[in-house]
Amino acid sequence: MAWVITRMCRDCVDMACVEVCPVDCIVQHKNKADAAGYENQLYIDPEECINCGVCEPECPWEAIFEDEQVPSVFEQDTAINAKIVEERDDFEVPERADVEVPSTDQIAANKEKWGYAG
Numbered sequence: 001m002a003w004v005i006t007r008m009c010r011d012c013v014d015m016a017c018v019e020v021c022p023v024d025c026i027v028q029h030k031n032k033a034d035a036a037g038y039e040n041q042l043y044i045d046p047e048e049c050i051n052c053g054v055c056e057p058e059c060p061w062e063a064i065f066e067d068e069q070v071p072s073v074f075e076q077d078t079a080i081n082a083k084i085v086e087e088r089d090d091f092e093v094p095e096r097a098d099v100e101v102p103s104t105d106q107i108a109a110n111k112e113k114w115g116y117a118g
């Protein structure tokens with residue numbers, strides 16, 4: 001059991017989730033975007049995640065789901081989060097970025113962009 005960051009995080013990356021994770025298991029590729037096939041988003045290391053769920057309500061883009069609740073449209077993201085375990089040394093806990101809180105319309109547009117009706 002672990003939580004998963006979906007592609008709705010991509011290019012948002014405000015890091016609000018990072019600040020609350022008690023075990024520092026929310027990470028970013030050290031080279032950020034387009035690095036070794038990883039997109040510019042954060043990922044959760046499923047082997048370190050303690051399944052506390054405190055990150056989920058902090059995400060303004062509603063990009064985080066418990067693994068068993070990941071919408072089918074984001075099915076691939078569960079595997080991508082799991083894959084970082086193999087390359088964990090290439091990932092690090094990022095610094096908090098100063099990003100504007102998205103509006104309701106922006107959040108809805110991001111969901112639509114990824115084909116998520118939730």
Ligand code: SF4
Binds near residue numbers: 059
């Ligand atoms: S709070 Fe959400 S959008 Fe921001 S970095 Fe974390 S998962 Fe990505």
Ligand code: SF4
Binds near residue numbers: 022025050052
């Ligand atoms: S569920 Fe808890 S341990 Fe797992 S990523 Fe979120 S805050 Fe960190």
